[in-house]
Amino acid sequence: xxxxxxxxxxxxxxxxxxxxxxxxxxxxxxxxxxxxxxxxxxxxxxxxxxxxxxxxxxxxxxxxxxxxxxxxxxxxxxxxxxxxxxxxxxxxxxxxxxxxxxxxxxxxxxxxxxxxxxxxxxxxxxxxxxxxxxxxxxxxxxxxxxxxxxxxxxxxxxxxxxxxxxxxxxxxxxxxxxxxxxxxxxxxxx
Amino acid sequence: xxxxxxxxxxxxxxxxxxxxxxxxxxxxxxxxxxxxxxxxxxxxxxxxxxxxxxxxxxxxxxxxxxxxxxxxxxxxxxxxxxxxxxxxxxxxxxxxxxxxxxxxxxxxxxxxxxxxxxxxxxxxxxxxxxxxxxxxxxxxxxxxxxxxxxxxxxxxxxxxxxxxxxxxxxxxxxxxxxxxxxxxxxxxxxxxxxxxxxxxxxxxxxxxxxxxxxxxx
Numbered sequence: 001x002x003x004x005x006x007x008x009x010x011x012x013x014x015x016x017x018x019x020x021x022x023x024x025x026x027x028x029x030x031x032x033x034x035x036x037x038x039x040x041x042x043x044x045x046x047x048x049x050x051x052x053x054x055x056x057x058x059x060x061x062x063x064x065x066x067x068x069x070x071x072x073x074x075x076x077x078x079x080x081x082x083x084x085x086x087x088x089x090x091x092x093x094x095x096x097x098x099x100x101x102x103x104x105x106x107x108x109x110x111x112x113x114x115x116x117x118x119x120x121x122x123x124x125x126x127x128x129x130x131x132x133x134x135x136x137x138x139x140x141x142x143x144x145x146x147x148x149x150x151x152x153x154x155x156x157x158x159x160x161x162x163x164x165x166x167x168x169x170x171x172x173x174x175x176x177x178x179x180x181x182x183x184x185x186x187x188x189x190x
Numbered sequence: 191x192x193x194x195x196x197x198x199x200x201x202x203x204x205x206x207x208x209x210x211x212x213x214x215x216x217x218x219x220x221x222x223x224x225x226x227x228x229x230x231x232x233x234x235x236x237x238x239x240x241x242x243x244x245x246x247x248x249x250x251x252x253x254x255x256x257x258x259x260x261x262x263x264x265x266x267x268x269x270x271x272x273x274x275x276x277x278x279x280x281x282x283x284x285x286x287x288x289x290x291x292x293x294x295x296x297x298x299x300x301x302x303x304x305x306x307x308x309x310x311x312x313x314x315x316x317x318x319x320x321x322x323x324x325x326x327x328x329x330x331x332x333x334x335x336x337x338x339x340x341x342x343x344x345x346x347x348x349x350x351x352x353x354x355x356x357x358x359x360x361x362x363x364x365x366x367x368x369x370x371x372x373x374x375x376x377x378x379x380x381x382x383x384x385x386x387x388x389x390x391x392x393x394x395x396x397x398x399x400x401x402x403x404x405x406x407x
Binding site for chain 1: 197198199201202204205206207208232233235236237239240241242243244246247248249250251254255257258259261262265
Protein backbone atom coordinates (compact mmCIF):
# COMPACT_ATOMS: atom_id res chain seq x y z
CA UNK A 1 0.00 0.00 0.00
CA UNK A 2 1.11 3.57 -0.60
CA UNK A 3 2.81 5.36 2.22
CA UNK A 4 0.54 7.69 4.15
CA UNK A 5 1.57 11.20 3.20
CA UNK A 6 -1.30 13.04 4.88
CA UNK A 7 -4.96 13.31 3.95
CA UNK A 8 -5.75 13.18 0.26
CA UNK A 9 -6.84 16.72 -0.74
CA UNK A 10 -9.32 15.15 -3.16
CA UNK A 11 -11.42 14.08 -0.15
CA UNK A 12 -12.08 17.66 0.92
CA UNK A 13 -12.58 18.76 -2.68
CA UNK A 14 -15.30 16.13 -3.12
CA UNK A 15 -16.92 17.23 0.14
CA UNK A 16 -16.96 20.83 -1.08
CA UNK A 17 -18.21 19.82 -4.52
CA UNK A 18 -21.20 18.26 -2.74
CA UNK A 19 -21.91 21.77 -1.42
CA UNK A 20 -21.75 23.17 -4.95
CA UNK A 21 -18.21 24.62 -4.72
CA UNK A 22 -16.98 25.18 -8.28
CA UNK A 23 -13.45 26.07 -7.13
CA UNK A 24 -13.11 22.64 -5.52
CA UNK A 25 -14.42 21.08 -8.71
CA UNK A 26 -11.75 22.88 -10.73
CA UNK A 27 -9.06 21.65 -8.31
CA UNK A 28 -10.21 18.06 -8.62
CA UNK A 29 -10.53 18.41 -12.37
CA UNK A 30 -7.01 19.75 -12.78
CA UNK A 31 -5.62 17.01 -10.55
CA UNK A 32 -7.27 14.16 -12.44
CA UNK A 33 -8.07 15.21 -16.00
CA UNK A 34 -4.83 13.99 -17.59
CA UNK A 35 -4.80 10.69 -15.72
CA UNK A 36 -8.43 10.03 -16.57
CA UNK A 37 -8.00 11.12 -20.16
CA UNK A 38 -5.03 8.77 -20.69
CA UNK A 39 -6.76 5.87 -19.03
CA UNK A 40 -9.89 6.45 -21.12
CA UNK A 41 -7.85 6.96 -24.30
CA UNK A 42 -6.35 3.53 -23.77
CA UNK A 43 -9.74 2.03 -23.03
CA UNK A 44 -11.64 3.44 -26.01
CA UNK A 45 -8.67 4.10 -28.35
CA UNK A 46 -10.13 7.41 -29.48
CA UNK A 47 -8.83 10.76 -28.19
CA UNK A 48 -11.99 12.76 -28.95
CA UNK A 49 -14.19 10.21 -27.29
CA UNK A 50 -11.77 10.02 -24.34
CA UNK A 51 -12.11 13.80 -23.86
CA UNK A 52 -15.86 13.53 -23.94
CA UNK A 53 -15.80 10.70 -21.42
CA UNK A 54 -13.36 12.56 -19.16
CA UNK A 55 -15.89 15.34 -18.90
CA UNK A 56 -18.73 12.86 -18.42
CA UNK A 57 -16.81 11.38 -15.47
CA UNK A 58 -16.24 14.79 -13.90
CA UNK A 59 -19.85 15.86 -14.40
CA UNK A 60 -20.90 12.57 -12.77
CA UNK A 61 -18.65 13.51 -9.84
CA UNK A 62 -20.41 16.89 -9.59
CA UNK A 63 -23.80 15.18 -9.55
CA UNK A 64 -22.82 12.36 -7.21
CA UNK A 65 -20.35 14.00 -4.81
CA UNK A 66 -22.93 14.05 -2.00
CA UNK A 67 -23.21 10.26 -2.29
CA UNK A 68 -19.46 9.67 -1.93
CA UNK A 69 -18.98 8.47 1.63
CA UNK A 70 -15.25 7.88 1.47
CA UNK A 71 -15.39 4.08 1.68
CA UNK A 72 -12.92 3.98 -1.18
CA UNK A 73 -10.11 6.32 -2.19
CA UNK A 74 -11.15 9.21 -4.44
CA UNK A 75 -8.91 7.85 -7.21
CA UNK A 76 -10.62 4.45 -7.01
CA UNK A 77 -14.02 6.11 -7.19
CA UNK A 78 -13.03 8.25 -10.18
CA UNK A 79 -11.43 5.42 -12.13
CA UNK A 80 -14.41 3.20 -11.32
CA UNK A 81 -16.75 5.77 -12.87
CA UNK A 82 -14.39 6.17 -15.84
CA UNK A 83 -14.26 2.43 -16.45
CA UNK A 84 -18.03 2.12 -16.24
CA UNK A 85 -18.48 4.93 -18.78
CA UNK A 86 -15.84 3.52 -21.12
CA UNK A 87 -17.39 0.03 -21.04
CA UNK A 88 -20.84 1.50 -21.74
CA UNK A 89 -19.37 3.38 -24.68
CA UNK A 90 -17.60 0.30 -26.01
CA UNK A 91 -20.86 -1.67 -25.93
CA UNK A 92 -22.44 0.83 -28.33
CA UNK A 93 -22.04 -0.03 -32.01
CA UNK A 94 -19.59 2.39 -33.65
CA UNK A 95 -18.09 2.68 -37.12
CA UNK A 96 -14.58 1.24 -37.45
CA UNK A 97 -11.95 3.99 -37.24
CA UNK A 98 -8.17 3.93 -37.30
CA UNK A 99 -6.46 6.44 -35.07
CA UNK A 100 -3.93 8.66 -36.82
CA UNK A 101 -1.36 7.76 -34.19
CA UNK A 102 -1.94 4.03 -34.61
CA UNK A 103 -1.82 4.35 -38.37
CA UNK A 104 1.50 6.17 -38.24
CA UNK A 105 2.83 3.58 -35.79
CA UNK A 106 1.96 0.82 -38.22
CA UNK A 107 3.60 2.74 -41.05
CA UNK A 108 6.73 3.40 -38.98
CA UNK A 109 7.12 -0.24 -38.03
CA UNK A 110 6.99 -1.24 -41.68
CA UNK A 111 9.52 1.27 -42.95
CA UNK A 112 12.55 -0.76 -41.90
CA UNK A 113 14.99 -1.26 -39.04
CA UNK A 114 16.42 2.27 -39.17
CA UNK A 115 13.21 3.61 -37.65
CA UNK A 116 13.59 1.46 -34.52
CA UNK A 117 16.43 3.60 -33.24
CA UNK A 118 14.26 6.66 -33.53
CA UNK A 119 12.86 7.97 -30.23
CA UNK A 120 9.29 8.08 -31.47
CA UNK A 121 9.63 4.62 -32.90
CA UNK A 122 10.55 3.18 -29.50
CA UNK A 123 7.39 4.70 -28.12
CA UNK A 124 5.33 3.41 -31.01
CA UNK A 125 6.75 -0.07 -30.54
CA UNK A 126 5.84 -0.06 -26.88
CA UNK A 127 2.44 1.27 -27.84
CA UNK A 128 1.95 -1.59 -30.26
CA UNK A 129 3.10 -4.15 -27.71
CA UNK A 130 0.48 -2.79 -25.31
CA UNK A 131 -2.18 -2.84 -27.99
CA UNK A 132 -1.45 -6.50 -28.66
CA UNK A 133 -2.60 -7.33 -25.14
CA UNK A 134 -6.23 -8.21 -24.46
CA UNK A 135 -8.26 -5.25 -23.06
CA UNK A 136 -8.30 -6.80 -19.55
CA UNK A 137 -4.56 -7.43 -19.57
CA UNK A 138 -3.79 -3.96 -20.94
CA UNK A 139 -6.00 -2.37 -18.32
CA UNK A 140 -4.34 -4.08 -15.39
CA UNK A 141 -0.89 -3.13 -16.76
CA UNK A 142 -2.01 0.46 -17.28
CA UNK A 143 -3.55 0.78 -13.81
CA UNK A 144 -0.50 -0.75 -12.16
CA UNK A 145 2.38 0.86 -14.01
CA UNK A 146 0.98 4.13 -15.32
CA UNK A 147 -1.64 5.01 -12.73
CA UNK A 148 0.34 3.49 -9.84
CA UNK A 149 -2.62 1.88 -8.08
CA UNK A 150 -2.59 -0.92 -5.50
CA UNK A 151 -3.86 -4.36 -6.50
CA UNK A 152 -6.75 -3.89 -4.06
CA UNK A 153 -7.78 -0.65 -5.79
CA UNK A 154 -7.52 -2.28 -9.21
CA UNK A 155 -9.75 -5.15 -8.04
CA UNK A 156 -12.31 -2.59 -6.85
CA UNK A 157 -12.19 -0.60 -10.10
CA UNK A 158 -12.37 -3.71 -12.29
CA UNK A 159 -14.95 -5.28 -9.99
CA UNK A 160 -13.18 -8.60 -9.77
CA UNK A 161 -11.42 -10.60 -7.03
CA UNK A 162 -7.85 -9.68 -6.08
CA UNK A 163 -6.62 -13.06 -7.31
CA UNK A 164 -8.06 -12.32 -10.76
CA UNK A 165 -6.07 -9.08 -10.85
CA UNK A 166 -2.89 -10.96 -9.94
CA UNK A 167 -3.56 -13.69 -12.53
CA UNK A 168 -4.29 -11.13 -15.27
CA UNK A 169 -1.10 -9.30 -14.42
CA UNK A 170 0.89 -12.55 -14.40
CA UNK A 171 -0.19 -13.36 -17.97
CA UNK A 172 -0.07 -9.74 -19.18
CA UNK A 173 3.50 -9.24 -18.06
CA UNK A 174 4.63 -12.48 -19.74
CA UNK A 175 3.16 -11.33 -23.06
CA UNK A 176 4.43 -7.81 -22.68
CA UNK A 177 7.94 -8.91 -21.70
CA UNK A 178 8.03 -11.13 -24.74
CA UNK A 179 6.70 -8.38 -27.04
CA UNK A 180 9.20 -5.84 -25.71
CA UNK A 181 12.06 -8.32 -26.13
CA UNK A 182 10.98 -9.02 -29.72
CA UNK A 183 11.06 -5.30 -30.46
CA UNK A 184 14.50 -4.97 -28.91
CA UNK A 185 13.31 -2.78 -26.06
CA UNK A 186 15.39 -3.08 -22.91
CA UNK A 187 15.90 -0.74 -19.95
CA UNK A 188 18.73 1.17 -21.62
CA UNK A 189 16.72 1.99 -24.77
CA UNK A 190 14.07 3.87 -22.79
CA UNK B 191 4.89 -16.57 1.57
CA UNK B 192 5.63 -19.02 -1.24
CA UNK B 193 7.79 -18.20 -4.25
CA UNK B 194 4.74 -18.10 -6.58
CA UNK B 195 2.87 -15.69 -4.28
CA UNK B 196 5.95 -13.46 -4.22
CA UNK B 197 6.18 -13.50 -8.03
CA UNK B 198 2.54 -12.43 -8.26
CA UNK B 199 3.14 -9.44 -5.98
CA UNK B 200 6.27 -8.17 -7.73
CA UNK B 201 4.46 -5.75 -10.11
CA UNK B 202 3.15 -3.88 -7.06
CA UNK B 203 6.56 -4.09 -5.37
CA UNK B 204 7.90 -2.30 -8.47
CA UNK B 205 5.14 0.36 -8.46
CA UNK B 206 5.80 0.83 -4.71
CA UNK B 207 2.24 0.36 -3.49
CA UNK B 208 2.64 -2.68 -1.22
CA UNK B 209 2.19 -2.36 2.50
CA UNK B 210 5.14 -2.50 4.86
CA UNK B 211 4.77 -6.23 5.73
CA UNK B 212 4.52 -7.32 2.11
CA UNK B 213 7.45 -5.15 1.11
CA UNK B 214 9.75 -6.49 3.82
CA UNK B 215 8.74 -10.10 3.05
CA UNK B 216 9.61 -9.55 -0.61
CA UNK B 217 12.90 -7.85 0.18
CA UNK B 218 13.91 -10.78 2.39
CA UNK B 219 13.01 -13.15 -0.46
CA UNK B 220 14.94 -11.08 -3.04
CA UNK B 221 18.08 -11.44 -0.95
CA UNK B 222 17.98 -15.17 -1.68
CA UNK B 223 16.19 -15.57 -5.03
CA UNK B 224 18.06 -14.63 -8.22
CA UNK B 225 15.02 -15.39 -10.41
CA UNK B 226 12.91 -12.81 -8.57
CA UNK B 227 15.69 -10.20 -8.77
CA UNK B 228 15.71 -10.63 -12.59
CA UNK B 229 11.92 -10.44 -12.61
CA UNK B 230 12.03 -7.14 -10.69
CA UNK B 231 14.51 -5.75 -13.25
CA UNK B 232 12.29 -6.85 -16.12
CA UNK B 233 9.18 -5.37 -14.47
CA UNK B 234 11.01 -2.09 -13.87
CA UNK B 235 11.79 -1.91 -17.61
CA UNK B 236 8.16 -2.66 -18.36
CA UNK B 237 6.98 0.06 -15.97
CA UNK B 238 9.36 2.58 -17.54
CA UNK B 239 8.07 1.61 -21.01
CA UNK B 240 4.41 1.99 -20.02
CA UNK B 241 5.09 5.34 -18.33
CA UNK B 242 7.03 6.53 -21.36
CA UNK B 243 4.08 5.80 -23.64
CA UNK B 244 1.66 7.42 -21.22
CA UNK B 245 3.73 10.52 -20.51
CA UNK B 246 4.58 11.19 -24.15
CA UNK B 247 1.05 10.65 -25.41
CA UNK B 248 -0.82 13.86 -26.23
CA UNK B 249 -2.84 15.23 -23.31
CA UNK B 250 -6.42 16.46 -23.36
CA UNK B 251 -7.40 19.79 -24.98
CA UNK B 252 -6.66 22.84 -22.84
CA UNK B 253 -10.27 24.06 -22.91
CA UNK B 254 -11.70 20.79 -21.63
CA UNK B 255 -12.39 22.23 -18.16
CA UNK B 256 -14.48 25.05 -19.64
CA UNK B 257 -16.56 22.50 -21.47
CA UNK B 258 -17.10 20.59 -18.22
CA UNK B 259 -18.13 23.79 -16.43
CA UNK B 260 -20.62 24.53 -19.20
CA UNK B 261 -22.05 21.02 -18.79
CA UNK B 262 -22.40 21.63 -15.06
CA UNK B 263 -24.15 24.95 -15.64
CA UNK B 264 -26.55 23.28 -18.05
CA UNK B 265 -27.20 20.54 -15.48
CA UNK B 266 -27.83 23.04 -12.68
CA UNK B 267 -30.22 25.04 -14.87
CA UNK B 268 -32.11 21.92 -15.88
CA UNK B 269 -32.49 20.64 -12.33
CA UNK B 270 -36.07 20.70 -11.08
CA UNK B 271 -36.66 23.68 -8.76
CA UNK B 272 -37.95 21.42 -6.02
CA UNK B 273 -34.67 19.54 -6.01
CA UNK B 274 -32.78 22.82 -5.74
CA UNK B 275 -34.96 23.83 -2.82
CA UNK B 276 -34.65 20.50 -1.10
CA UNK B 277 -30.90 20.01 -1.29
CA UNK B 278 -29.74 22.86 0.97
CA UNK B 279 -32.34 21.81 3.56
CA UNK B 280 -31.02 18.29 3.52
CA UNK B 281 -27.50 19.59 3.86
CA UNK B 282 -28.43 21.78 6.83
CA UNK B 283 -30.10 18.78 8.47
CA UNK B 284 -27.05 16.68 7.77
CA UNK B 285 -24.67 19.35 9.12
CA UNK B 286 -26.86 19.72 12.21
CA UNK B 287 -26.89 15.97 12.77
CA UNK B 288 -23.12 15.82 12.34
CA UNK B 289 -22.58 18.68 14.81
CA UNK B 290 -24.94 17.15 17.38
CA UNK B 291 -23.27 13.74 17.22
CA UNK B 292 -19.77 15.20 17.34
CA UNK B 293 -20.42 17.55 20.29
CA UNK B 294 -19.57 16.56 23.88
CA UNK B 295 -22.48 15.78 26.20
CA UNK B 296 -22.11 19.01 28.23
CA UNK B 297 -22.34 21.14 25.06
CA UNK B 298 -25.49 19.29 24.02
CA UNK B 299 -26.99 19.76 27.51
CA UNK B 300 -26.18 23.49 27.52
CA UNK B 301 -27.70 23.84 24.09
CA UNK B 302 -30.85 21.98 25.14
CA UNK B 303 -31.16 24.15 28.27
CA UNK B 304 -30.87 27.36 26.21
CA UNK B 305 -33.45 26.04 23.79
CA UNK B 306 -35.89 25.41 26.65
CA UNK B 307 -35.31 28.96 27.94
CA UNK B 308 -35.93 30.47 24.52
CA UNK B 309 -39.12 28.45 24.13
CA UNK B 310 -40.33 29.52 27.56
CA UNK B 311 -39.64 33.17 26.77
CA UNK B 312 -41.34 32.86 23.39
CA UNK B 313 -44.40 31.28 24.99
CA UNK B 314 -44.64 34.10 27.52
CA UNK B 315 -44.34 36.76 24.83
CA UNK B 316 -47.07 35.13 22.77
CA UNK B 317 -49.26 34.83 25.86
CA UNK B 318 -48.78 38.49 26.74
CA UNK B 319 -49.53 39.48 23.19
CA UNK B 320 -52.85 37.65 23.21
CA UNK B 321 -53.69 38.69 26.83
CA UNK B 322 -52.61 42.33 27.15
CA UNK B 323 -51.54 43.44 30.60
CA UNK B 324 -54.18 45.88 31.85
CA UNK B 325 -54.42 47.71 35.15
CA UNK B 326 -56.87 50.37 36.08
CA UNK B 327 -54.19 52.56 37.59
CA UNK B 328 -51.51 51.75 35.06
CA UNK B 329 -50.06 54.20 32.67
CA UNK B 330 -52.11 54.87 29.66
CA UNK B 331 -51.29 56.40 26.40
CA UNK B 332 -53.19 59.07 24.67
CA UNK B 333 -51.79 57.87 21.39
CA UNK B 334 -52.49 54.86 19.25
CA UNK B 335 -48.82 54.14 18.63
CA UNK B 336 -47.53 50.61 18.16
CA UNK B 337 -46.56 48.56 21.19
CA UNK B 338 -43.29 46.66 21.52
CA UNK B 339 -42.23 44.06 24.05
CA UNK B 340 -38.58 44.58 24.80
CA UNK B 341 -36.13 42.81 27.06
CA UNK B 342 -33.00 44.76 27.97
CA UNK B 343 -29.62 43.29 28.76
CA UNK B 344 -28.84 43.10 32.46
CA UNK B 345 -25.56 44.93 31.88
CA UNK B 346 -27.17 47.81 30.01
CA UNK B 347 -27.05 51.08 31.99
CA UNK B 348 -30.06 53.26 32.58
CA UNK B 349 -28.49 55.92 30.37
CA UNK B 350 -28.04 53.45 27.48
CA UNK B 351 -31.66 52.36 27.80
CA UNK B 352 -32.81 55.98 27.83
CA UNK B 353 -30.77 56.80 24.72
CA UNK B 354 -32.17 53.76 22.97
CA UNK B 355 -35.73 54.81 23.79
CA UNK B 356 -35.02 58.32 22.53
CA UNK B 357 -33.72 56.92 19.29
CA UNK B 358 -36.96 55.10 18.60
CA UNK B 359 -39.09 57.85 20.18
CA UNK B 360 -40.59 55.33 22.51
CA UNK B 361 -41.59 55.28 26.17
CA UNK B 362 -42.00 52.54 28.69
CA UNK B 363 -45.65 52.09 29.50
CA UNK B 364 -45.45 48.81 31.37
CA UNK B 365 -43.20 46.20 32.88
CA UNK B 366 -40.98 44.67 33.78
CA UNK B 367 -42.88 41.40 33.63
CA UNK B 368 -41.78 38.22 35.39
CA UNK B 369 -39.62 37.60 32.36
CA UNK B 370 -38.10 41.07 32.45
CA UNK B 371 -40.12 42.30 29.48
CA UNK B 372 -41.01 45.97 29.17
CA UNK B 373 -43.98 47.28 27.20
CA UNK B 374 -42.92 50.19 25.07
CA UNK B 375 -45.08 52.45 23.00
CA UNK B 376 -43.70 54.30 20.01
CA UNK B 377 -45.17 57.19 18.07
CA UNK B 378 -45.37 55.27 14.84
CA UNK B 379 -48.78 53.74 14.21
CA UNK B 380 -49.16 49.94 13.83
CA UNK B 381 -50.18 50.31 10.21
CA UNK B 382 -46.93 52.13 9.37
CA UNK B 383 -45.27 48.81 8.80
CA UNK B 384 -42.06 50.11 7.21
CA UNK B 385 -41.43 52.54 10.03
CA UNK B 386 -42.22 49.88 12.63
CA UNK B 387 -39.77 47.52 10.96
CA UNK B 388 -37.10 50.24 10.92
CA UNK B 389 -37.56 50.87 14.66
CA UNK B 390 -37.42 47.17 15.45
CA UNK B 391 -34.22 46.89 13.43
CA UNK B 392 -32.69 49.75 15.46
CA UNK B 393 -33.51 47.85 18.64
CA UNK B 394 -32.35 44.46 17.38
CA UNK B 395 -29.05 45.81 16.07
CA UNK B 396 -28.30 47.40 19.42
CA UNK B 397 -27.41 44.06 20.98
CA UNK B 398 -25.38 45.66 23.73
CA UNK B 399 -28.60 47.08 25.22
CA UNK B 400 -31.47 45.04 23.78
CA UNK B 401 -31.86 41.27 24.09
CA UNK B 402 -35.26 40.91 22.47
CA UNK B 403 -37.67 43.22 20.67
CA UNK B 404 -41.07 42.24 19.28
CA UNK B 405 -44.09 44.19 18.12
CA UNK B 406 -47.11 43.18 20.14
CA UNK B 407 -49.63 45.68 18.73
